[in-house]
Amino acid sequence: MKFNSRNIYVSPKSKIGHNVRIGDNTVIYDDVHIGDNSIICNDVVLGEPLNSYYQDPDYENPPCQIGANTTIRSHSIVYAGCTIGDHFNTGHRVTIREASRIGDHCSIGTLTDIEGDVTIGNYCRLHSNVHISQTSSMGDFVWMYPYSVMTNDPYPPSNDIKGPYVGDYTQVCVHAVILAGVHVGKNCLIGANSVVNKNLKDFSLATGSPAKVVDVRNYAAMGKGKLYPWMRRFERGMPWQGLGFDNWIEQKKSKK
Amino acid sequence: MKFNSRNIYVSPKSKIGHNVRIGDNTVIYDDVHIGDNSIICNDVVLGEPLNSYYQDPDYENPPCQIGANTTIRSHSIVYAGCTIGDHFNTGHRVTIREASRIGDHCSIGTLTDIEGDVTIGNYCRLHSNVHISQTSSMGDFVWMYPYSVMTNDPYPPSNDIKGPYVGDYTQVCVHAVILAGVHVGKNCLIGANSVVNKNLKDFSLATGSPAKVVDVRNYAAMGKGKLYPWMRRFERGMPWQGLGFDNWIEQKKSKK
């Protein structure tokens, strides 16, 4: 039904893995490498050329690596120069600009906009409508929810851009903003509609605009003591699924 | 000018009503039913297959019903399994995921993202850039404004998702968030940038983050006493247009 080979363009300079399906009206520019068993839906653009392409007659597209077992949904755009791991998954109309590095098992929702030169770890989940500014970075198992933002300019407009960092396992709720240069620790919870303008230690709960911080050791007093950290109560799609978080941690240690 | 029959794909398993116009580059997958006198613009996707399509060789697209006198603007995506009433209207790049039920005379603005399994009544107006999470629902005559959100996860990430409900005639202003499981009554006004984390009675005015509530009986003190409820002063596109809200209510009663 969906893969009729209508109006597709694939550059002869690109390498498409085994068992890759490509949807109608999709465009794949030069030097895109797609891993095996991937699904590239309709109206997708991969290897979108950088700005300099329009001026430089000698322009060559930097390579765009996309891992195996990937599903990229319709109308998404991935720029040249990106490196994306295996088991990658997108919603519709995602934009991922140049020089972004995304780990394995990540998922990026509909309309999310990754501005370029961004580093995303493994098993991250960016929901719909997340905006990540240039040079932002995050660890593993970070989740961000709709209309959350990582900004990079401390006093706009400036040339001193510095994307923030969000640590492993941290949850960034709807409409939350992490300001330029801020370092958010591991296992934090950033409340809906918060603006985080200062560094947060590991296990911080931060809410408000500007965000006020409660150490997670006080979570219990807020009735959330049993809920965070979340890894012992949520497993779907995580590497500890069927095993339990503590067992998975033990297993990782014993393998080292 | 706009309907040149270029690069269109319509599944032979779909049923297209009388006097339906279909724009260039549009794709209509299996088992889509479109009512008479509808306009499906360019670059639209109708009957987008569910996730399971990519894995299941026996997959069959669930039916997608779209009513008569509909206008779907360019680059919008409606999934298989949706049921949408008559006089439906969208902006550009709308996403409506599977199993959503939308009544008659609704309008959904540019970039609005309806995540699936959502119930929307009649005469609702979702402006641009609204995000509705799975299992959310609303009554009739609900209006939501840009970057307003209905979220469904009470302690993210969890499996206990429960979309909120918004009652008839309620207005949800720009950047407002309705949290998971919250029940918002009829005829409420949710202020710009509010976060609603508790149930609201009918006729509540709620503002702030978290939202504080003022009963509508105090609206007058805020200079809004003449403005809300809004139905006596606004008629455009409403069923009481030219008749007046009170007469329309009377008419409805006498018909029963």
Add this chain to the structure above:
Amino acid sequence: MKFNSRNIYVSPKSKIGHNVRIGDNTVIYDDVHIGDNSIICNDVVLGEPLNSYYQDPDYENPPCQIGANTTIRSHSIVYAGCTIGDHFNTGHRVTIREASRIGDHCSIGTLTDIEGDVTIGNYCRLHSNVHISQTSSMGDFVWMYPYSVMTNDPYPPSNDIKGPYVGDYTQVCVHAVILAGVHVGKNCLIGANSVVNKNLKDFSLATGSPAKVVDVRNYAAMGKGKLYPWMRRFERGMPWQGLGFDNWIEQKKSKK
């Protein structure tokens, strides 16, 4: 690589300047005028017809003027009836509705949504995901950041829409909202997540929801005295680049 002339439609009633490149799958409707040396990327729609097109058999597309040295990135939509200056630049999936007037040297980011009948001066920068409601207007050198909004309805829903105005050089940070009818002066700084519900004098710093105002003469006390106004410390892409803001102002005066 990118301009293969595949599946392009250009109305014979449109006028395309010299050295204009048009990407694959792009559609240009009646009476679109594009200046010389412009780049219209793939999957773009220019001259999108107005609503009345669908009902009126005698409809004629109002002219859409787009200046020289323009770059419109993929999947963007510009309606008929817009007038846009030279050196215009867009991201992806921008929407610009009818009767909008945009000056020279403007840039509009990915997913930004300009609702129509909007006036934008010269050298404005709208970042990704900005929403500008109908009848809003702004001066020159205005910058707006992701998820910032100009709204136009003072007591929704109403017919008394009145877009706000933002003055020259003002910066509107992420997630800020300017409410209907508000007049924001020149050289203001609107903080992240603010809601501006009152007029602001020139050189105001406004933060919070609703925004509280600090006169810029107090900026120094906040450690920002050296940073704003910003024009003496930021030049990239501005007409005072390489010259300095004060010299540029002098030059302008002496030319008069």
